[in-house]
Amino acid sequence: MTKEDILKAYLEDDLFIEKSYLKEGEAQKYKWASHTENNLIQIIKTAIEGELSNESGNITERKINTFLNK
Amino acid sequence: MILQSIELNNFMCYAGPNRFDFTEGINVIIGDNGYGKSKLYDAFWWVMYNQCFDTSIKKFKYTNLLKRQIVSDKAIDETEEGMISASVVLTFHNTEKDSLYILERRYSVRKSGDKIIEDQDSEEIIWFKEMSYMNAKEVKEADQIERIKKSILPDNIKPYMWFQGEQVESIIDFNKSDTLTHAINVLSNITRFDNIITVAEGLKESSTKEFNKKQRDLSGDKGKSENLELDRQNILDRIKGLELQDIQIKDTLATAEEKSETLLNKLADAQKIREIEAKRKSIEQNLSEIQEEFDEEQQGLHKRMFTSKWVLKGTENLFDEYGKMYNQFEHKKLQHEAQIQARLDSENALVSEMQARLPIDVPEPIHVQHMLDIERCLVCDREALTGSEAWLKMKALIDRSQMKIKTLEDEEKSVHNFSGDLKKLYQNGLGLSHNVKSIDDDIASTFRRLRKLDKKRKALSDDLKKIESEINSLIVDAALNVSQAANILNEYSAQNELAKRSMNEVNSNANILSRRKEELSKIEAELSKLVIGEIPAYLKEKIKVIEEFYLVAHSTRKRVFNKLVLILEEEANKHYLEMTQGNMSSRGIIRLKELSNGKNYMPELVDENGNVLLQLNTGNIILIKLATIMAIISARQGSRDTDLYTLITDAPMSVFGEDYTIGFCKTVSKVYRQSIIMSKEFYKNLALREQLLTNGEIKLGKVYLITPSIPENARSNRNSLSTNIEKLN
Incomplete structure (x- = not known):
């Protein structure tokens, strides 16, 4: 699975439609490089990147915290 | 990666140099039991892992424990002095990079007279050769050797690519909680989703702490907030405890459900085995009684020769003839006695006459003897010369003293007289003659009874054989022995009881958990009310966002996992259907049923309406497991594992029999780019072998027939044993 496949797996969650973060069918077309202002999508991408680069969980958490503390 | 060849030199039963070449497709090595198939499988394993499978303990053993068992007995026996080496060489062709990996393992012993000195361990030599270059390069670095081996067969794939038939049960053990998860891990990178959940949980915990701290900092009543926080922590601890308990109970519930499901499949068989076993015992008891009666009756036959006087059978005429002869004898005897009596009467008359002249012993015999000696009668004073009439008269006086009246009894004493015995015989015969007449009836009735008992005995024996065969086939099909079957019902009821109890506990726990959560919400609401000022917007x-991340991380992991289970299920069904084509009895759809703890899965066979098909036999279960193993591999087609690695398996078909063999081969040749299969199914069944060699749906590689140089029953040791290899295509 590529990082884009993993991201799409998350974006397919109903929550994204319920909360209007994405429109119907948008998740499938989503590209890793697609620009987004959505914090949830941003931190999911950070978590995926951390996981794929075998980063420790603590470092990923710190990165996400830093991002959300802005 | 294609396995091009295996070369075996003095390895176990492969004495001398031996070679098998392989190509893409399904390569089959055919041989009966004990012909060297497992030893060939061992050879592959030995080169890679320095181990061979010990069937007696069902475990792999390292060379340092096997030592000279690695080396051919024939090679050792034929060498008088010096070193004997066993070696196996595997040649792999990396078709993408057009290079070869040559892996060799060697083990040596030294023979000195009768003494054999064993090396401690084997020696591994790995060569790497790029096809465009002439020379091969020896690989010496341990890391690189490890990398090469991993590229030939990665650890996570290994159990599903190289296995023996008898290992199939344990490779896919659905009773173990992690079997399917492990399979899914091989199939996918689900662990990445697990790791992201860990990150989400960590973030949720830290952000909640941060938020609570902020709330307390902004509280209008810090004392109350502190107390509420303590209460909150207390309830949180309890909730954690309850959640942990919930997991444990659900695990217990899942295990009980799994066991019940497994037992349910065997329940009907177990009941049947128990019923048949009871019937068998009753027949056995009857048979034993009848046999005893039969044996007694048969032993009694010898006694009856005398006790029932059977020995006299057919002697009726003999008695009559004897009677006649005895009558004649008696008649002659009477005549003879009359003659003797007449003679005695005349002799006795003479004696009486003599006794009438002078009394006996008068004169006394000494005086008479004196007169004889002097040849003169002193009574009348006359001369009596020896031999004269007077002298003879005197002598008669002496002889007369020895004469007496004879009777018939005296006469009879002087000859052999069997008269009494013959009479006794006649009288005995007379007594027995009445029995003799009924002997035939007695014999006939006894033999009628014996025949009846024998018939009954044979019928019971046949019944017993039939029932034993029925019970044996049930035991084989159900993989249960009699005592296991006897325990199944109790176990099933116990597991059901445990499942019910666990279910009640889950419900009760859920109620408590829900109350605690309500309490927690109230406390959090109170804490929130105490806040004066504004919680920062970023917080x-x-x-x-973190709460949403937490939810999405969990739900996505579950969704991805379920999707993988579905893929696995779909692939398994595809293979199961292919393998069972041509055998209607085992049709069904494999469904992987999620158990209560949400972690474990149980395979079920359902009909097209979703009804669970019960009473799966061992063959069905093994087919399902093999289908699942193939599914794990074929579902990875994106990663091209099926192209990269070779399936090597020993006797995978032995458990489910010949009906599925061709289906299995077709499926294997579709799923795996290359496979090497050791099989006995094609050994005796020549029609099946012909199908293998000619079936267009099977992508066939090389087919070999292996046979021992000396059959097992014709050898007392392995000192002359080698293996003949015959190419069949």
């Missing part, structure tokens, strides 16, 4: 947003 509110952070809490919201």
Whole structure:
């Protein structure tokens, strides 16, 4: 699975439609490089990147915290 | 990666140099039991892992424990002095990089007279050769050797690519909680989703702490907030405890459900085995009684020769003839006695006459003897010369003293007289003659009874054989022995009881958990009310985003996992259907049923309406497991594992029999780019072998027939044993 496949797996969650973060069918077309202002999508991408680069969980958490503390 | 060849030199039963070449497709090595198939499988394993499978303990053993068992007995026996080496060489062709990996393992012993000195361990030599270059390069670095081996067969794939038939049960053990998860891990990178959940959980915990601290900092009543926080922590601990308990109970419930499901499949068989076993015992008891009666009756036959006087059978005429002869004898005897009596009468008359002249012993015999000696009668004073009439008269006086009246009894004493015995015989015969007449009836009735008992005995014996065969086939099909079957019902009821109890506990726990959560909400609401001022917007947003991340991380992991289970299920069904084509009895659809703890899965066979098909036999279960193993591999087609690695398996078909063999081969040749299969199914069944060699749906590689140089029953040791290899295509 590529990082884009993993991201799409998350974006397919109903929550994204319920909360209007994405429109119907948008998740499938989503590209890793697609620009987004959505914090949830941003931190999911950070978590995926951390996981794929075998980063420790603590470092990923710190990165996400830093991002959300802005 | 294609396995091009295996070369075996003095390895176990492969004495001398031996070679098998392989190509893409399904390569089959055919041989009966004990012909060297497992030893060939061992050879592959030995080169890679320095181990061979010990069937007696069902475990792999390292060379340092096997030592000279690695080396051919024939090679050792034929060498008088010096070193004997066993070696196996595997040649792999990396078709993508057009290079070869040559892996060799060697083990040596030294023979000195009768003494054999064993090396401690084997020696491994790995060569790498790029096809465009002439020379091969020896690989010496341990890391690189490890990398090469991993590229030939990665650890996570290994159990599903190289296995023996008898290992199939344990490779896919659905009773173990992690079997399917492990399979899914091989199939996918689900662990990445697990790791992201860990990150989400960590973030949720830290952000909640941050938020609570902020709330307390902004509290209008810090003392109350502190107390509420303590209460909150207390309830949180309890909730954690309850959640942990919930997991444990659900695990217990899942295990009980799994066991019940497994037992349910065997329940009907177990009941049947128990019923048949009871019937068998009763027949056995009857048979034993009848046999005893039969044996007694048969032993009694010898006694009856005398006790029932059977020995006299057919002697009726003999008695009559004897009677006649005895009558004649008696008649002659009477005549003879009359003659003797007449003679005696005349002799006795003479004696009486003599006794009438002078009394006996008068004169006394000494005086008479004196007169004889002097040849003169002193009574009348006359001369009596020896031999004269007077002298003879005197002598008669002496002889007369020895004469007496004879009777018939005296006469009879002087000859052999069997008269009494013959009479006794006649009288005995007379007594027995009445029995003799009924002997035939007695014999006939006894033999009638014996025949009846024998018939009954044979019928019971046949019944017993039939029932034993029925019970044996049930035991084989159900993989249960009699005592296991006897325990199944109790175990099933116990597991059901445990499942019910666990279910009640889950419900009760859920109620308590829900109350605690309500309490927690109230405390949090109170804490929130105490806040004066504004919680920073970034923190509110952070809490919201992290909560959403937490939810999405969990639900996505579950969705991805379920999707993988579905893929696995779909692939398994595809293979199961292919393998069972041509055998209607085992049709069904494999469904992987999620158990209560949400972690474990149980395979079920359902009909097209979703009804569970019960009473799966061992063959069905093994087919399902093999289908699942193939599914794990074929579902990875994106990663091209099926192209990269070779399936090597020993006797995978032995458990499910010949009906599925061709289906299995077709499926294997579709799923795997290359496979090497050791099989006995094609050994005796020549029609099946012909199908293998000619079936267009099977992508066939090389087919070999292996046979021992000396059959097992014709050898007392392995000192002359080698293996003949015949190419069949």
